[in-house]
Amino acid sequence: MSSRLIIALDFPTAAQALAFVEPLSPAECKLKVGFELFVSAGPDFVRQLTGRGFEVFLDLKFHDIPNTVASACKAAAGLGVWMINVHAAGGAKMMQAAREALQGFDNPPKLIAVTVLTSMDKVQLAGTGVTAEPAQQVQHLAQLAASSGLDGVVCSAQEAVMLRQLLGDDFLLVTPGIRPVGSDQGDQSRVMTPAQAREAGVSYVVVGRPITQAADPQAVITQINADL
Numbered sequence: 001m002s003s004r005l006i007i008a009l010d011f012p013t014a015a016q017a018l019a020f021v022e023p024l025s026p027a028e029c030k031l032k033v034g035f036e037l038f039v040s041a042g043p044d045f046v047r048q049l050t051g052r053g054f055e056v057f058l059d060l061k062f063h064d065i066p067n068t069v070a071s072a073c074k075a076a077a078g079l080g081v082w083m084i085n086v087h088a089a090g091g092a093k094m095m096q097a098a099r100e101a102l103q104g105f106d107n108p109p110k111l112i113a114v115t116v117l118t119s120m121d122k123v124q125l126a127g128t129g130v131t132a133e134p135a136q137q138v139q140h141l142a143q144l145a146a147s148s149g150l151d152g153v154v155c156s157a158q159e160a161v162m163l164r165q166l167l168g169d170d171f172l173l174v175t176p177g178i179r180p181v182g183s184d185q186g187d188q189s190r191v192m193t194p195a196q197a198r199e200a201g202v203s204y205v206v207v208g209r210p211i212t213q214a215a216d217p218q219a220v221i222t223q224i225n226a227d228l
């Protein structure tokens with residue numbers, strides 16, 4: 001079975017990211033490329049990863065008017081990545097346009113929507129004008145994503161049990177904010193350990209710094225895969 005671990009390659013340069021990836025195998029993890037690395041290393045770097053057999057989550061969180069997001073999704077799908085994402089707060093029309101944009105592809109990427117960033121707690125969410133609890137807002141946006149035809153959402157593992165009950169077993173729950181016992185929480189607010197995430201029924205965990213900044217990344221990867 002392929003791994004449910006997605007490693008966030010949050011590195012400033014392609015050289016640093018490649019040095020990290022060198023000992024890894026596609027059987028033990030998928031890889032996530034976000035803003036920092038994509039801006040510095042570009043589409044060619046993504047192709048290098050897919051060329052090595054890795055399933056790549058291109059985490060660019062598109063959030064714009066429907067036409068612009070649809071075009072961006074087409075361009076991202078053209079890179080042959082495994083998964084892409086948009087912000088659910090962009091609304092149903094935007095998500096539907098993203099879905100339709102992928103229709104012409106033989107093997108389209110999974111299309112998921114960010115609900116409430118895992119760095120946000122109730123106070124930060126209220127600061128944006130949303131007075132609901134984070135879990136309530138996640139539920140609302142996840143239902144909107146599902147009814148717009150998306151394959152799943154980015155959420156905290158803390159919301160996984162609720163979303164599984166509501167949206168079924170096939171809906172993808174991709175969960176950052178994962179912190180192995182004893183690791184630094186950093187800027188994440190809604191966190192869970194890998195084992196808690198598995199028990200909650202997540203589809204994938206996204207882990208960055210607890211692996212990339214570890215003294216022995218391979219040991220952390222092995223332990224997380226065992227926990228999952």
Ligand SMILES: O=c1ccn([C@@H]2O[C@H](COP(=O)(O)O)[C@@H](O)[C@H]2O)c(=O)[nH]1
Pocket residue numbers: 008010034114116117118119154155176177178186188206207208209210
């Ligand atoms: O709600 C979200 C959406 C995306 N992320 C991304 O996941 C990783 C998490 O990295 P850590 O170092 O394990 O905190 C990072 O690339 C974020 O951009 C998220 O954390 N929360």
